[in-house]
Each structure stands twice: as structure tokens, then as C-alpha cells.
Amino acid sequence: MNVTVCNPLLRTPLSLIVDDSCPVINLTYYWIHQRHAWKARHQPGVSPERWEGNASQLKKIPPTIPADFAYEWAEWCWENGVKGKFSLIPYPAGVGRVDEGFSNFPVHEYQAWLRIYREIIWPNFDLTPEMLTHTAVVDLDTFTLTEEWEQVEWVDPPVDNKLTDYIITAMEMLDNVGILCEGVTSPGAFGKRQEAAYAKAVLTASQEVTNNPRPFYFLWLKHDELPDVPIWYAEKEKGIAIASIVSCAGDWFGGWTGYDLGNADRFITEDLQGGRLPPILEKELPCVLVGHWPGFYFNGEKSGFDVLKTVKARLNSYDPDGTKTLWMKNSEIGHYWMAREFTEIVVIEERMESLPVTGKREIKLSTQFPTANFTLAIDESIRHVQVNEWDLRQVHSRRDFQRDTFLCEGKQTFIAFDLEVGDTVLELIL
Numbered sequence: 001m002n003v004t005v006c007n008p009l010l011r012t013p014l015s016l017i018v019d020d021s022c023p024v025i026n027l028t029y030y031w032i033h034q035r036h037a038w039k040a041r042h043q044p045g046v047s048p049e050r051w052e053g054n055a056s057q058l059k060k061i062p063p064t065i066p067a068d069f070a071y072e073w074a075e076w077c078w079e080n081g082v083k084g085k086f087s088l089i090p091y092p093a094g095v096g097r098v099d100e101g102f103s104n105f106p107v108h109e110y111q112a113w114l115r116i117y118r119e120i121i122w123p124n125f126d127l128t129p130e131m132l133t134h135t136a137v138v139d140l141d142t143f144t145l146t147e148e149w150e151q152v153e154w155v156d157p158p159v160d161n162k163l164t165d166y167i168i169t170a171m172e173m174l175d176n177v178g179i180l181c182e183g184v185t186s187p188g189a190f191g192k193r194q195e196a197a198y199a200k201a202v203l204t205a206s207q208e209v210t211n212n213p214r215p216f217y218f219l220w221l222k223h224d225e226l227p228d229v230p231i232w233y234a235e236k237e238k239g240i241a242i243a244s245i246v247s248c249a250g251d252w253f254g255g256w257t258g259y260d261l262g263n264a265d266r267f268i269t270e271d272l273q274g275g276r277l278p279p280i281l282e283k284e285l286p287c288v289l290v291g292h293w294p295g296f297y298f299n300g301e302k303s304g305f306d307v308l309k310t311v312k313a314r315l316n317s318y319d320p321d322g323t324k325t326l327w328m329k330n331s332e333i334g335h336y337w338m339a340r341e342f343t344e345i346v347v348i349e350e351r352m353e354s355l356p357v358t359g360k361r362e363i364k365l366s367t368q369f370p371t372a373n374f375t376l377a378i379d380e381s382i383r384h385v386q387v388n389e390w391d392l393r394q395v396h397s398r399r400d401f402q403r404d405t406f407l408c409e410g411k412q413t414f415i416a417f418d419l420e421v422g423d424t425v426l427e428l429i430l
């Protein structure tokens with residue numbers, strides 16, 4: 001009897017990553033100002049490059065993004081079932097600390113932002129720091145900004161305790177406002193040249209600050225290869241590992257700048273045939289989309305948000321009855337891939353002599369990596385399934401296939417349940 005682990009509920013994971021979000025302020029406004037000031041100090045007379053932002057656009061970029069927009073955006077995501085990861089830069093551009101407030105801005109905006117983060121965004125999105133400022137590196141001894149940049153010099157960060165302490169500080173600032181982060185986001189290419197040390201530092205920081213042995217980090221956006229979910233530093237017996245969540249599509253909403261409008265067609269065209277997503281959906285690999293918060297806001301025009309609405313409508317057309325795709329948080333994808341890779345599956349066959357055609361099978365799973373909606377395919381037609389002596393309900397369509405059910409299709413049976421730490425026994429009657 002063959003047993004394989006499938007995608008959760010036989011659906012391809014979809015996830016939306018939102019970077020550069022922070023309470024109260026518009027990161028892009030400060031990022032461009034600070035970068036251009038740095039440029040004037042260090043490379044006088046050298047014009048900023050394209051990636052450093054366009055000074056002539058600055059006058060239409062507002063310094064803040066209102067909580068009202070965050071509310072509208074988050075409520076729409078909730079109502080439309082969109083899940084993923086949303087950044088909370090803890091000390092954005094060094095302007096204010098999330099755990100102290102933003103003294104030059106109205107207190108009610110800060111309070112409203114925190115409420116929206118906690119109550120409307122967090123249920124459907126992992127909240128992660130995107131390092132400390134997303135602009136200059138902070139000197140942790142004095143808490144002042146240095147001349148190094150998180151996403152420039154620290155693409156190749158120090159690989160000693162300094163890196164771990166930096167990530168611990170970012171996580172603690174979220175912890176101080178009651179938000180336990182499930183992982184971190186790299187500002188730009190932060191850590192890219194030292195990925196092994198970076199992954200280790202995130203894992204150590206996460207175990208220390210949030211007591212989470214299975215975090216994730218987001219660093220890679222890859223347009224030229226099929227996505228995967230690489231797992232680092234797995235300790236199978238202890239249930240410890242860290243996942244790298246790789247995005248395959250973006251940044252085609254409104255850019256990181258909020259003035260470079262993207263296009264839904266680059267994700268998926270109206271006829272559902274073109275764009276980056278269809279070939280990945282076809283292969284049933286995780287589709288992680290990435291966008292930037294100032295791009296959704298688009299200087300108040302909300303044009304990037306409109307692109308998101310169009311992409312979501314097309315993904316709904318691609319999967320009208322919800323049987324092909326499943327929106328998930330980044331952490332849920334990480335946990336699923338860990339369980340998929342590090343769960344032992346043993347089949348114990350036992351035929352009943354009086355009933356030569358039918359039989360009883362037992363499958364024993366053992367894991368230290370729990371996950372929701374763990375889904376197995378078995379190449380037998382099965383009439384009855386128990387998981388740890390609990391009867392699962394048989395369903396007759398993929399639409400009804402949910403956790404704690406099983407579905408027979410021809411000679412195959414699919415079984416879905418939440419996988420818990422330790423041993424799980426499946427009793428099957430053919």
C-alpha cells in the first residue's frame with residue numbers, strides 16, 4: 001500500500017506577502033529622504049540610482065499612511081479570505097518605536113494602527129519585523145542610527161552574535177506590544193550573502209524571544225525558477241527547523257515606491273492563461289505573491305490595492321468552487337512543508353482470514369512537526385477511516401473535503417486531519 005503526503009486538502013497554497021508596512025508613517029517617504037541625504041554625505045555629486053528612489057516624486061509622497069486605509073485594506077482581505085504575511089517594521093526609519101509611539105504624529109493614529117494590526121490583520125497574516133528601521137543599521141548600544149544600511153552593507157551582515165542580537169531586538173519590540181512574531185522579513189537583500197548564518201540567527205532569536213522552534217524568514221523573490229520551501233537546520237527528534245518562504249511573483253501592485261504602478265496581468269491574465277501564476281498553479285507549487293504597503297496605498301490613490309482586487313477576482317475565476325487553491329499564512333506553509341518532510345510513515349498490513357477481499361490496514365505516523373490539514377493519498381479504496389480512534393466522515397466531492405474527512409476517487413483515497421506532535425494511528429478498513 002502506497003501512502004504519499006499531498007498538498008493541504010489537495011489545494012495549492014496561495015499567500016500574500018506585504019512588505020514595508022509599519023504603523024503611522026509611510027516608509028517610502030523617509031527611505032528616499034534618508035537615502036538621498038546619505039548619498040549627499042558619502043558620494044557628493046553622484047546622482048541617486050533608480051533603486052534609490054526618484055527625488056522628483058517626493059513631493060507627491062505623503063509622510064504617513066492613515067490607519068483608515070489599513071482598516072479598509074485589512075477588512076477587505078478578511079472578507080475575501082486573503083492570508084499571508086504583513087510586516088511590522090518596529091522602528092521604521094528611526095522615526096518612532098512601535099513600543100513607545102510616534103511623538104510627532106497624532107496619538108490616535110498610532111493607537112488605531114496598533115488595534116488594526118492586532119485585531120484585523122493578525123488573524124490572517126503573520127506579523128513579522130522587517131529588521132529594525134528598514135533604512136540605517138541601528139547601533140544597539142546607543143540606539144542611534146549608523147551610516148550603514150540594513151539592505152546595503154548588511155546584505156553581508158556580521159555573522160557573530162551581533163546579527164542574532166539585532167534580530168532579537170526587532171522581535172522583542174513586537175513582543176513588547178503583545179505581538180509574537182512567527183518569523184522575520186529581510187529588508188531588501190538583508191542577509192543574502194550570509195544566508196546560512198542569517199537563518200541560524202533567526203532560529204536562535206525566535207527560540208529565545210517567542211519560544212518558537214519552527215519560525216520562517218522571507219528573503220527570496222524568484223521569477224526564474226519554480227518555487228520551493230527550503231528547510232534549514234532541522235532537528236527531527238526535537239521538532240526544530242526554520243523555513244525559507246520563497247515568493248515567486250511580484251512586485252506588481254504599486255511597487256515599493258508607491259509610484260510605480262504594476263499590472264494584474266503580470267500575475268494572471270484575464271483569460272487565466274498568461275502571467276507568472278498559471279504555470280505554478282498547474283504544477284501545484286506554493287504561489288507566494290509579494291507587494292509593498294506604500295504600493296497598495298499609492299499616495300492615496302489606492303491603485304495597487306485595485307490591482308490586488310483584480311488579481312484576487314481572477315484567482316477566484318480560476319478556482320470558482322474553492323477546490324484547487326487554499327490561502328495560507330507564511331507560517332502555515334512553513335509548518336506544512338516541515339511536517340511533509342519530517343514525519344515518519346509506517347504501514348502495518350494485516351489481512352483478515354475470513355474476509356479475503358477486505359482487510360484492515362494500520363498506518364502509524366510519528367512526528368515532532370505538527371500542522372493543520374495534513375493530507376494523505378492512499379492507493380486503495382477505503383470504506384472506513386479512524387484517526388486515533390476517532391471516526392472521520394466520508395465526503396463525496398473535493399469541495400466538501402476538509403479536515404477530519406476522507407474522500408474516495410476511483411482506486412484512491414484522500415484523508416485529511418490535523419497532525420499533532422507524537423504518534424498518530426490511522427485504522428483503515430478496505
Ligand SMILES: [Zn+2]
Nearest residue numbers: 019020187188
Ligand atoms: Zn522591504
